[in-house]
Amino acid sequence: MSSNFLEIKLGPFWVLAEAEGKKLVGVSFFHKKESSSVSGVNVPGVNKDEITHPSPILERLQEDLINYWRGEKIDFSDYPLRLDNCSPFAKKVWRLTRKIPYGEVRSYKWVAEKIHTKGYRAVGAALARNLFPIIIPCHRVVREDGSLGGYSPGLKIKRKLLEREGSYLF
DNA sequence: TGCGGAATTTGCG
DNA sequence: CGCAAATTCCGCA
Numbered sequence: 001m002s003s004n005f006l007e008i009k010l011g012p013f014w015v016l017a018e019a020e021g022k023k024l025v026g027v028s029f030f031h032k033k034e035s036s037s038v039s040g041v042n043v044p045g046v047n048k049d050e051i052t053h054p055s056p057i058l059e060r061l062q063e064d065l066i067n068y069w070r071g072e073k074i075d076f077s078d079y080p081l082r083l084d085n086c087s088p089f090a091k092k093v094w095r096l097t098r099k100i101p102y103g104e105v106r107s108y109k110w111v112a113e114k115i116h117t118k119g120y121r122a123v124g125a126a127l128a129r130n131l132f133p134i135i136i137p138c139h140r141v142v143r144e145d146g147s148l149g150g151y152s153p154g155l156k157i158k159r160k161l162l163e164r165e166g167s168y169l170f
Numbered sequence: 171t172g173c174g175g176a177a178t179t180t181g182c183g
Numbered sequence: 184c185g186c187a188a189a190t191t192c193c194g195c196a
Contacts, residue, residue: 107190107191108189108190109191112190112191119190121187121188121189121190121191122188123189123190124188124189125187125188125189126189127189128188128189138189141189142189143189143190143191144191144192145191149189149190150188150189150190152189155189
């Protein structure tokens with residue numbers, strides 16, 4: 001099974017998405033100058049697969065990301081994702097996080113309680129392993145006191161995403 | 171408001 | 184098995 005890639009610039013950030021067949025395999029932010037990778041696969045600038053076998057899901061994603069950055073309330077919750085060897089706990093956290101509506105935020109504690117655990121920090125740890133930023137909107141999970149909390153791709157990005165969604169920030 | 175410490179759960183080495 | 188982590192809560196200045 002060959003992979004297809006999409007590189008797209010959202011404001012100051014570059015986003016790389018990889019798909020295999022009808023499913024997304026990973027999404028990541030990267031610096032254009034550096035060599036990037038998703039799931040350990042080195043990414044070529046352009047490859048033949050991309051040209052001869054355009055991926056419908058990536059074309060749709062490109063469209064959605066562009067409109068998302070324009071400020072439209074895009075819903076990414078129905079994109080099929082490949083979640084092969086992820087822990088059951090992480091899947092629970094991600095499944096719930098996907099349901100947080102555009103423009104709204106929830107706390108790590110809220111997520112933890114919804115899945116009946118006191119492991120607030122474990123929730124953060126699971127979100128830190130999110131392979132699909134934006135698609136699984138982990139940027140909408142913040143601290144109970146309203147402060148930002150963490151974000152693996154970088155807090156500047158988290159702040160910017162929330163700002164574009166019109167969320168109230170501290 | 172802010173800092174230190176304890177409680178908690180998960181996953182990686 | 185030990186430890187760090189995208190947290191939270193509580194006490195105390």
